[in-house]
Amino acid sequence: MMRMTERPIDPEALRRELLDRAAGAYASFEGWIRNHNDGRAVTRLEYEAYAPLAVTEGERVIREAHERFPILHARCVHRSGLLEIGECAVWVGVSAAHRDAAFLACRYVIDQVKVRLPIWKKEHYANGDSGWVNCERCAAHG
Amino acid sequence: MMRMTERPIDPEALRRELLDRAAGAYASFEGWIRNHNDGRAVTRLEYEAYAPLAVTEGERVIREAHERFPILHARCVHRSGLLEIGECAVWVGVSAAHRDAAFLACRYVIDQVKVRLPIWKKEHYANGDSGWVNCERCAAHG
């Protein structure tokens, strides 16, 4: 299950949704807003998402995780809007009988979510500038 | 930081201890008591630990994780005593600037904890039997 939200993510509530008597392993990942990127001081981040397709594509990623790894449950929630340093931007949780599948599926979901979902972030820097993340890399490859 | 406890593990409280404004990634792992093992129905698990050395060896594992991966914080808590199905037996959390280090360090800690710390578990089965986990494998290699 993939969800987009504009409100703070509650990892503990999400974790409880993955509890299963047949599960021996639970792996989770969270992306937090950190105070620096590429050597620049960051003050906050603005996430823009096209939610309908972010959800569709996220659901597809989660289906793929189920096909590739023997897991019980996998979920992902992504924030949009303005986020402050320390806030959780994305959460992924996976439960499985064994830890190998839980880790691999969790990693698969976050890796795919980062490169496939229509989500963008604009960094706001301490000096007042702002910029879309990855824009520079894109131009460099141009 | 490595901790042994006889009381329920509170993942959300532990997660908060890893928050850091410089962290962009948080990976966690939990081992849950599942209702089956090697095809047998399990009713509960009994963990025995030699806590002084479990803590010393766990601290060593966490130091190694810091040496191997660029992480900010890593912690592990392991339960001992009688655990019911669904309970959390072990928790590992790692925060780092980037997700690759967070995932790898989290995996490293749980893999090492499972094979190096003086902790044993006895499974109690639905039919009333019980047995030390891995004892059979050990005999088979004898």
Add this chain to the structure above:
Amino acid sequence: MTKTLTVRYFAMFREHAGCDEERVELDATTAADVFRLLGDRHGASEPLGHCKVAINDAMADWDSEVADGDTVLLFPPVAGG
């Protein structure tokens, strides 16, 4: 053949275009044609390979054909997480 398309822009593409959405008349066969024609018009220079496209709310390939009346969503390089 000229087609009437609704084009939606996101993130930096919205800033380049100066609008969320516009109706355009374009002589375009594929999604890639739409991308190039509008990139020229709006002065955007991101390479197509880093961008994504959706047609009528379904992810599409750049060589997917566009039809008169379609809504084309142009996505600059994504950066979730």
Add this chain to the structure above:
Amino acid sequence: MTKTLTVRYFAMFREHAGCDEERVELDATTAADVFRLLGDRHGASEPLGHCKVAINDAMADWDSEVADGDTVLLFPPVAGG
């Protein structure tokens, strides 16, 4: 040379020995000697390579020497997590 050692047993080793701890007089040079001599006495058959040992509360190697008065902790195959 015979040494007086305190030996502590854990998990299945405790069940084999029938006690948590005992004082023994053993003609042992290394931790491996202690393991083998007591394994024979208590009828334990786990291979040494699957087990671990600590001397005076520090993890040790099987070829570590034991000294008179040492406390030797014998750990059967571990299974944390």
